[in-house]
Amino acid sequence: MSEYLVQFNNISKFFGKVIALKDVTMKLKKGEIMCLLGDNGAGKSTLIKTLAGVHKPDEGEIIFEDKKIIFDSPRDALDIGIGTVYQDLALVSLMSVTRNFFMGREPQKGLPFFKTFDIEKANKIAAERMGQIGIDVRDPSQAVGTMSGGERQCLAISRAIYFGAKVLVLDEPTSALGVHQASMVLKYIVKAASQGLAVILITHNVHHAYPVGNSFTVLNRGRSMGTFKKDDISREKLLSMMAGGEELNKLEVELKEMDRIASN
Amino acid sequence: MSVKSQSIESKKETGKDERLKKISPLRVLLNRPELGALGGAILVFIFFGIVAGDTGMFSAYGTLNFLDVSANLGIIAIAAAMLMIGGEFDLSIGSMIGFAGICIAIPAIYWGWPLWTSIIFAFAMAVLIGYFNGIMVVKSGLPSFIVTLAMLFILRGATLAITRLITGRTQVPGLRVLIEDDPIAWIFATDTFQWLFTWLGSMKLIELRTDGTPLATGIPPSVIWFIALTLFATWILMKTRYGNWIFASGGDKVGATNVGVPVGRVKISLFIGTAVASTIFACIQVLDAGSADTMRGTLKELEAIAAAVVGGCLLTGGYGSAIGAALGAIIFGTVSMGIFYTDVDTDWFKVFLGAMMLIAVVFNNYIRKKVTETK
Numbered sequence: 001m002s003e004y005l006v007q008f009n010n011i012s013k014f015f016g017k018v019i020a021l022k023d024v025t026m027k028l029k030k031g032e033i034m035c036l037l038g039d040n041g042a043g044k045s046t047l048i049k050t051l052a053g054v055h056k057p058d059e060g061e062i063i064f065e066d067k068k069i070i071f072d073s074p075r076d077a078l079d080i081g082i083g084t085v086y087q088d089l090a091l092v093s094l095m096s097v098t099r100n101f102f103m104g105r106e107p108q109k110g111l112p113f114f115k116t117f118d119i120e121k122a123n124k125i126a127a128e129r130m131g132q133i134g135i136d137v138r139d140p141s142q143a144v145g146t147m148s149g150g151e152r153q154c155l156a157i158s159r160a161i162y163f164g165a166k167v168l169v170l171d172e173p174t175s176a177l178g179v180h181q182a183s184m185v186l187k188y189i190v191k192a193a194s195q196g197l198a199v200i201l202i203t204h205n206v207h208h209a210y211p212v213g214n215s216f217t218v219l220n221r222g223r224s225m226g227t228f229k230k231d232d233i234s235r236e237k238l239l240s241m242m243a244g245g246e247e248l249n250k251l252e253v254e255l256k257e258m259d260r261i262a263s264n
Numbered sequence: 265m266s267v268k269s270q271s272i273e274s275k276k277e278t279g280k281d282e283r284l285k286k287i288s289p290l291r292v293l294l295n296r297p298e299l300g301a302l303g304g305a306i307l308v309f310i311f312f313g314i315v316a317g318d319t320g321m322f323s324a325y326g327t328l329n330f331l332d333v334s335a336n337l338g339i340i341a342i343a344a345a346m347l348m349i350g351g352e353f354d355l356s357i358g359s360m361i362g363f364a365g366i367c368i369a370i371p372a373i374y375w376g377w378p379l380w381t382s383i384i385f386a387f388a389m390a391v392l393i394g395y396f397n398g399i400m401v402v403k404s405g406l407p408s409f410i411v412t413l414a415m416l417f418i419l420r421g422a423t424l425a426i427t428r429l430i431t432g433r434t435q436v437p438g439l440r441v442l443i444e445d446d447p448i449a450w451i452f453a454t455d456t457f458q459w460l461f462t463w464l465g466s467m468k469l470i471e472l473r474t475d476g477t478p479l480a481t482g483i484p485p486s487v488i489w490f491i492a493l494t495l496f497a498t499w500i501l502m503k504t505r506y507g508n509w510i511f512a513s514g515g516d517k518v519g520a521t522n523v524g525v526p527v528g529r530v531k532i533s534l535f536i537g538t539a540v541a542s543t544i545f546a547c548i549q550v551l552d553a554g555s556a557d558t559m560r561g562t563l564k565e566l567e568a569i570a571a572a573v574v575g576g577c578l579l580t581g582g583y584g585s586a587i588g589a590a591l592g593a594i595i596f597g598t599v600s601m602g603i604f605y606t607d608v609d610t611d612w613f614k615v616f617l618g619a620m621m622l623i624a625v626v627f628n629n630y631i632r633k634k635v636t637e638t639k
Contacts, residue, residue: 052522075524090522092515094582094632103512104524106505116503159523 002066005030005198006082006167012059013046020046023060024224026217028167028198033189034227035209036202038219039242044171044202047219051169051200052084053077064167083165087172089156093145097137100144101126101159129158133188150181154188161192168192168199174208186212204242210235218242297576298588300627304574304620305591308598316605324461324470324480326605328487334597335490336545338590340564341571342497343541345589347534348572349501351514351581352401352408354538356393357568359419361561364390364546366427369436369556379439380448386543393419394539398532408535416565424558440554452489452547455482486548490590493541497586510534515582570617571596574624578632595620 004027013021021043028034038044049055051062053071062069064080071077077084091100102122108115123140130137135151144152153173160168170189174182190212193199203209209216216233218225218241225241240249312321320326340357347354367386371377377385397415401408427434443449458481464470465478473479501507512520513527521527542561550556573579574595575588596617603610 074522078524084522086519086522088516088519090516090519092512092519092582094515094578095511099508099511103508103520106508108505115505117505117508119503 003029004063005065007063008051008060009063010060011047011050011057011062013050013055014058019222021050021057021222024217024219024222025060026200026224026227028200030166030196030198031193032214033193033199033201033212035213035216036200036219037204037206037209037216037238037242039204041221042219042242043222044204044219046222048084048086048169048171048202051077051082053082078163081164081166082169083160083163083167084169085153085156085160085171085173087175089152091144091152091156094143096141097130097144097147097155098122098126098140101129101140101155101162105163125162129162130155133158133191148181149177150184153177153181153185157185157188157192161197166197168197169202170199171202172204173201174203174205182208206235206239206242210238297583297585297628297631298591299576300624300631301575301588301591301595304595304624305598308595308602312598312602312605316602319605320471321602321605324464324478326601328480328484330598330601331487331594332484332597333601334594335484335486336548337564337567337571337597338490338593339486339493339545339548340538340541340568341575341589341593342493342586343534343538344565344568345572345575345577345584345586346497346501346510347538348569348577348579349514349581349584350510350531350534351517352531352534353412353569354397354535355409355412355565356397356415356419357538357542357565358561358563359416359423359565360390360393360539360542361546361549361564362423362558363393363419364543365550365556365560366423366436366558368547368550369439370427370430372442373436373438374430379442379446383448383452383547386546387540390539390543391536394536395532397539398535401535402528402531420558420562427556427558434558435555436557437555439550439556443551449551452485452544453551454485456485456488458482484552489544489548490593493544494586494590501586506530511582513581567596567617570621573621573628576624576628576631578628579625583632592624 006028008024008026011021011024012019024043024047026034026036036044036047046055050057053074053076056071062071064082069076069080071080074084090103092103095103098119099122102117102125107118107121107125109118109121110116126140127137130140133154135154144155147155157168157170157173168189173185173189177185186208189199189201201209201213210230213230215227215229216238217227218238220242228238316322321330340361344354344357364386367389368379368382371382371385372379393415397408397412400406400411404411424434427436443453461470461478461480461482465472465476471479501510509520509525509527509530512523512525513530517527542564545564546556546560549560571592572584572589573592575585575590575592577584577589599616599620600613603613603616
C-alpha cells in the first residue's frame with residue numbers, strides 16, 4: 001500500500017483542439033489538505049469535473065487506494081468515495097434541509113413496491129449531523145433558502161462526508177462568503193481533514209488557502225506549475241505564481257505611474 | 265463548540281428548541297403550497313352558499329354535478345401539477361384526450377376489437393406519446409413549452425385526419441352498447457355507492473324523479489378516480505424517494521444530477537403521467553358520452569395548468585402539491601357549475617378563471633419569497 005490515498009497521474013483533457021488540461025499530477029495522503037490554486041480559465045473546473053467523473057480524462061490515470069480507476073459517471077466517483085461539492089452546492093433552496101441532505105440517496109423503509117422515504121430517520125440524522133458542526137438547525141423541515149451561505153456550504157460538505165467521501169473535492173467553497181462565514185467553513189474543512197479525509201480545496205484566494213493547506217498545486221493555462229509543501233513556499237510566492245501575480249505587479253507599476261502624472 | 269453542544273443537550277432535556285417558539289403556527293401553515301387554494305375553495309363555497317344556497321346547487325344532484333366537473337379537471341390537473349413540480353409543462357394534454365378518445369372508439373367500432381383491448385391500446389399509445397414528449401425534452405434540452413406545443417398540434421391534427429380518413433366523420437358514436445359485460449370498461453363507467461343513494465331516496469332524504477328513483481344515482485367514476493389519484497400523488501410526493509426526486513429535478517436540475525438523481529428518467533416518467541391521466545380522462549368521458557369526438561379536450565391543458573397554479577405550483581418548478589391542484593380543480597369546477605345557479609351570465613366564467621389565476625400567481629410568488637427568505 002503506497003502512502004497516498006489517491007493519485008492523479010498526468011491527467012490530460014482535450015476539447016477538440018483546445019487543451020484544457022495537460023499532464024496534471026496530484027497525490028494526496030489521508031488527512032492532507034491540498035489547495036489547487038489558479039486564476040479564472042486555468043483549468044480548475046475541468047480538473048474538478050474530471051476528478052468527479054463528469055469528464056473522462058483523455059490521458060493519464062487515477063489511482064485510488066492502489067487500484068487504477070476509470071469513472072463512467074459521477075455516480076462511480078461517488079460510490080468509490082470521491083465526494084465533490086460544486087460551487088452551486090447542489091442544494092435546492094425551496095426544499096427542506098432534510099430533503100436536501102438525502103437528495104438522491106433517501107433512506108427507505110417498508111415492503112418492496114410500497115417503500116417509503118423514512119422522513120423521521122432522515123430528519124434525525126440531518127439534525128444530528130448539522131449539530132456536530134455547530135449549526136443548530138431549528139427545524140430540519142425548514143427550507144434551505146433560509147440558511148446563510150456558510151451554513152449551506154457546511155451542509156453540502158457534511159452531506160458528502162456522511163455519504164462516505166474519503167476524498168473531498170471542494171470547488172471554491174469560500175468565494176461567495178464574507179470573512180466570518182468563510183472562516184467557519186475553513187474551520188470545518190480542517191476538522192474534516194483531521195478525521196482522516198483527504199481534501200482538495202479549489203480556490204483562487206490564496207489568503208483562504210494558505211492558512212489551511214498542507215500543500216499547494218498551482219494551475220496555469222491547463223498545466224500544473226508544480227506542487228509545493230507549505231514550508232517550501234511563501235504566500236507571496238504563491239500569489240505571484242498564479243497568473244494574477246505578474247499582472248498585479250504590472251498594475252502596481254502602472255498605478256504609480258498614474259500617480260506620478262497626476263501629481264505633476 | 266462546548267456552548268453549542270450544551271444547547272443541544274438542553275434541547276434534549278426540554279424536548280424543544282427554545283428558538284422554535286419564534287415560528288408562529290401561521291408561518292408553518294404559510295409554508296404549505298396549498299394554503300392559497302384552500303382559502304380560495306372556502307371562499308368559493310361561502311360565496312355560493314350565500315348566493316345560491318337555496319337553488320338546489322348543494323342538493324345531492326347538484327353537488328355531484330359540480331364534483332363531477334371538478335373531478336374530471338382534477339384528474340389531469342394533478343398529473344400536470346406533478347410535472348410542473350418536476351420543472352416541465354405539458355401543453356399536449358388536451359390533444360392527448362382527443363387522441364385517446366379515438367384510440368378507444370375506432371378499433372372498437374370499426375375494427376371489431378373488444379372494448380377492453382382498445383382501452384389498453386389507448387393507454388399504450390399514451391405511454392408512447394408521453395415517453396416521446398419526455399425524451400424530446402430531456403435529450404434536446406429544448407423548453408417543454410415548445411416541444412409539447414408542437415405535440416398539441418400534431419396530436420389534434422392526427423386525431424382529426426385519422427378519424428375522417430377511417431370514418432368520414434369527426435365523431436365516432438356507438439360505444440354505449442359495448443360497455444356492458446366488458447371486463448375493463450366498468451372501471452371508467454360505473455357509478456358507485458348506488459345502494460346508498462337508493463336508500464337515501466327511499467328515506468326521502470334526497471330528490472326523487474317522478475317515478476320514485478333518486479335523481480342522483482351514485483358517485484360518478486370521475487370522483488372516485490379523482491380521490492384515488494389525489495391520494496396516490498400526495499403519497500408519492502411526500503412519502504417516497506421518487507417524490508423527493510421530483511422536487512429535486514424541478515428545483516435544480518444540475519444540482520440534482522450532481523448528487524445522483526436520475527433527472528431525465530424522472531421527467532420522462534412525469535410526461536408519461538400526464539399522457540396517462542389524459543387517457544383516464546378520455547376513457548371516463550368517452551364511455552360516459554358513448555362517443556368519441558375529435559375536438560374533445562380542447563383547451564383542457566390550459567385549465568389543468570391553471571388549476572395547478574392556483575393550487576400553489578410554481579411555474580419555475582420544485583414547489584407545489586397534489587392536494588393544491590385538486591383544490592384548484594374544485595374551485596374551477598364549482599364556479600363553472602355554480603354560475604348557472606346565480607343570476608350572473610355564464611360568459612363571465614372565463615373572466616373569473618383568469619382573475620383567479622392572476623391572484624394565485626402573485627400570492628405564490630410572495631409565498632416563495634417568504635419561504636426562501638434568508639434570516
